[in-house]
Amino acid sequence: MHDLCALIPLGDPSVADPFAAVAAAAAIAARSGGRVRAILLGRVPDADAIAAAERDGATDILSAAHAGLSEPPQAEHLLAAFEHLLAAETADTLFLLPAGAVGEELAARLAIRLRGVPLGRCTSLDRDGGQVTARRASHGGRAEARLTTQAPRCFASLRRPAAAPAAPGAARREIMLDCPLPNDVPPPEIRHTAGEQARRLEGARIVVTGGRGMAGAEGFALLRDLAALLDAATGASLPAVDAGWASVGQQVGQSGAFVTPDLYLAFALSGTAQHLAGIGLNARIVAVNSDPEAEIFRVADLGLVAPWQEVVPELIERLRAR
Amino acid sequence: MQVVVLLAGVVDPKWRLGTLGLRPGTAQVEDTALPRKLSPFDEAALETALQLRDADAAVTVTAILTGGAESDGLLRAVAAFRPHRAFRFGDAAMSLWDPATAARLLGAAVRAATEAPALVLMGREFGDSDDGVLAPALAEAEGWAFCGLAHRVALRDGDILLHRTRGARDEILHRRPPAVVSITNERGNRLRHPLMKNVMLARRAPVEVVAPPTAPPPALALRAIAAVPPAQRGGAGRVLTGPVAAQVEELAAYLRASTTGAA
Ligand SMILES: Cc1cc2nc3c(=O)[nH]c(=O)nc-3n(C[C@H](O)[C@H](O)[C@H](O)COP(=O)(O)OP(=O)(O)OC[C@H]3O[C@@H](n4cnc5c(N)ncnc54)[C@H](O)[C@@H]3O)c2cc1C
Ligand SMILES: Nc1ncnc2c1ncn2[C@@H]1O[C@H](COP(=O)(O)O)[C@@H](O)[C@H]1O
Numbered sequence: 195m196h197d198l199c200a201l202i203p204l205g206d207p208s209v210a211d212p213f214a215a216v217a218a219a220a221a222i223a224a225r226s227g228g229r230v231r232a233i234l235l236g237r238v239p240d241a242d243a244i245a246a247a248e249r250d251g252a253t254d255i256l257s258a259a260h261a262g263l264s265e266p267p268q269a270e271h272l273l274a275a276f277e278h279l280l281a282a283e284t285a286d287t288l289f290l291l292p293a294g295a296v297g298e299e300l301a302a303r304l305a306i307r308l309r310g311v312p313l314g315r316c317t318s319l320d321r322d323g324g325q326v327t328a329r330r331a332s333h334g335g336r337a338e339a340r341l342t343t344q345a346p347r348c349f350a351s352l353r354r355p356a357a358a359p360a361a362p363g364a365a366r367r368e369i370m371l372d373c374p375l376p377n378d379v380p381p382p383e384i385r386h387t388a389g390e391q392a393r394r395l396e397g398a399r400i401v402v403t404g405g406r407g408m409a410g411a412e413g414f415a416l417l418r419d420l421a422a423l424l425d426a427a428t429g430a431s432l433p434a435v436d437a438g439w440a441s442v443g444q445q446v447g448q449s450g451a452f453v454t455p456d457l458y459l460a461f462a463l464s465g466t467a468q469h470l471a472g473i474g475l476n477a478r479i480v481a482v483n484s485d486p487e488a489e490i491f492r493v494a495d496l497g498l499v500a501p502w503q504e505v506v507p508e509l510i511e512r513l514r515a516r
Numbered sequence: 517m518q519v520v521v522l523l524a525g526v527v528d529p530k531w532r533l534g535t536l537g538l539r540p541g542t543a544q545v546e547d548t549a550l551p552r553k554l555s556p557f558d559e560a561a562l563e564t565a566l567q568l569r570d571a572d573a574a575v576t577v578t579a580i581l582t583g584g585a586e587s588d589g590l591l592r593a594v595a596a597f598r599p600h601r602a603f604r605f606g607d608a609a610m611s612l613w614d615p616a617t618a619a620r621l622l623g624a625a626v627r628a629a630t631e632a633p634a635l636v637l638m639g640r641e642f643g644d645s646d647d648g649v650l651a652p653a654l655a656e657a658e659g660w661a662f663c664g665l666a667h668r669v670a671l672r673d674g675d676i677l678l679h680r681t682r683g684a685r686d687e688i689l690h691r692r693p694p695a696v697v698s699i700t701n702e703r704g705n706r707l708r709h710p711l712m713k714n715v716m717l718a719r720r721a722p723v724e725v726v727a728p729p730t731a732p733p734p735a736l737a738l739r740a741i742a743a744v745p746p747a748q749r750g751g752a753g754r755v756l757t758g759p760v761a762a763q764v765e766e767l768a769a770y771l772r773a774s775t776t777g778a779a
Contacts, residue, residue, distance in 0.1 A: 208682040210683075298649070303662070305615070306619065311736050314647045314649045333526075342737050345736070383687065432701060442700060494755070495752050516772060
């Protein structure tokens, strides 16, 4: 049966939940047994990260530090360092990386480099004998595929599972790496976006999102006012991003951020599968839509059948008056 | 400079998937009866290629659409944007579920366009089955540079300049050709409308088809695929009616109750 090993890149704040991969591995181990290894990779040894990996259920933690990594680290450097770390790896292993842009790119590239099978972003993974079975969403979350492989090395990305098994405690080891890192890829120029993304979508307890029906940037400015009052993050559907009313980083959905707030306020969006795929199942959805037939009402905890123009300004006023 | 844009199309997201399944006895998805569209990311990648062509006479754009004859209508729609060349690659039996096999096939598709690609563009998700694996897999398989999720691309002195957003930061990356770049949607890369004249021309033009090489048996096998109902969510499903002012008051009370203790 495949061993479980979570690969955790550290030092990139855009990786919203790096230890999700450890928790996901622990959940698989709770079903089908085995130890949960975690390899943490960062510029410096990080005691907090080791503790977090242990909390999420790692039983063997290797903390690897490479002074040549930048912060945030470049994908090419992480790849070279992980490749070096996994070179000695001979046992059949299911490698798990955190879901999200960084983890998913690393999983795909490492798999091809190491002649393993990239499984993509899976909703569930099972090991049975020498076989790995993966389930994945397809067709915008409207279908599910079941895939199997006998490959000794598999790479998948996973989100944090809903329920976490108890953490048994871990054996820890720290190493300093000095393997060569590629120097032919220039580092990116980095600019921090101001203002509107001050509050990150991932990790926000309340998210206020607008869709195509907002019909302009003015409506989105009001949504940002509302979000500020609620200490919420602002999101957008794909058509709203296409229209330029919100930035690419604010897109929620299958092809955008995955958010897990307590409360999700959806204004003037219809509630397509592609959009709902980006909202955690525990979020309570509040929907404002002028069409009583809108799909979003089927998943809403509370719905208002009204044009947003009649709701948002008045709501802001009432919340200010509280 | 050779720019290749790889397009996959998706089943029209507004269409019901009830009939989706495997062709009996095969690992191939039967979806040829379902209407296809370019995905928003196909469109963004295509527009990016067209803008590079418009900006630089030295850029040659080849558009490649994967799939079988069911995709010919889509290929004609692509041809109406007048890339230098547009062809369909593959057949309805071509399965892109195994990324290693898919990367090999897509590499062959690029080589059918040019022996010296400088830039390969594709959407952040390639078709209905990919969640972002195929673009980096292609780059690794070919030993080309990679940048994922860019929303703006420019060519400067033979270098590729890429804008992308990662979390709270905007990045500008430089890549030396050849490179694979996956594109995400943004206002700046919304697909233009084709000229009606070119749509008519493309409708009459023959479709060029390139056959894929035979692929080795995949290491990752598709065993089943089926439509699933929307995920179950809790929630009262209470939809308010009546005067809007009263609805808003109720919403405000709901928000106050939900956020006390939080702020
Ligand atoms: C491969 C692929 C990936 C995709 N990924 C994503 C993704 O990640 N995220 C995403 O969001 N979409 C995604 N989409 C797009 C998705 O299919 C839908 O097109 C999109 O989610 C619809 O956005 P919307 O709800 O804002 O717009 P619409 O579906 O057009 O809905 C607009 C809503 O606004 C309502 N409305 C209009 N005026 C008002 C008013 N004055 N007041 C109140 N309500 C009003 C209307 O009744 C309607 O319900 C993807 C599509 C594909 C093919
Ligand atoms: N001939 C065409 N081929 C492909 N896409 C097109 C074409 N004409 C318009 N579009 C795009 O289709 C989208 C509109 O889709 P819809 O609203 O579903 O008709 C827009 O993003 C357009 O850029």
